Amino acid sequence: MTKQRHGECVYCGHTKPLTDDHIPPQSLFRKPRPADLIAVPSCRQCNISASKDDEYFKTVIVPKDKLGHILRR
Helix, strand or coil: CCCCEEEECCCCCCEEEEEEEEECCHHHCCCCCCCCCEEEEEEHHHHHHHHHHHHHHHHHHCCECCCCCECCC
């Protein structure tokens, strides 16, 4: 469940209901994920926008074989 509170979004500066945006993105880690990831207050709209960028980054940075399968260590 996502924590929600009211305050200022670190990205757009608007005062809205906030969620936690994890830096670095949680999607870069296998489960179980580290418990000590940094989280910044982000409005839902900015968090969703950042999540799309996170998925693109993961697609580009994660090593894959010629068939597109993720290479595991």
